[in-house]
Amino acid sequence: MEIEEKILKLIQSKKSGILQNELWKTAKIDSSKCSRIVTKLEKDGLITREQDSSKGTKTYLIKPIVKKEKKAKNFNLLMTRDLFSPCTGCSLECVPENCVRLSEWIYCLEVE
Ligand code: SF4
Known part of the structure; x- marks a missing residue:
């Protein structure tokens, strides 16, 4: 599995979000590589990222963007x-x- 896909799946498995400083540890990659991947995923519209300092350190809370399936139209x-x-x-x-x-x-x- 490509690392970008792995990161995206990890993010998607946490509907309420995952902190970026937990993400790179969980994915077992270095923080700068994780940051590049997260930036790309954000540009691709697959995730959102907002600053978070709830646990005392500045990081980002990353959440998956859940695309709603179009409902079939009922005429x-x-x-x-x-x-x-x-x-x-x-x-x-x-x-x-x-x-x-x-x-x-x-x-x-x-x-x-
Ligand atoms: S003219 Fe007749 S068909 Fe047209 S909108 Fe009015 S009620 Fe409906």
């Missing part, structure tokens, strides 16, 4: 059978009470 509320709501993208002058397209679509909802 079910806009559809009946295979028909989209006629209002989707409609640019007609709208008077819903008199709209034949809407009435037909609602009728399809009722017969399902």
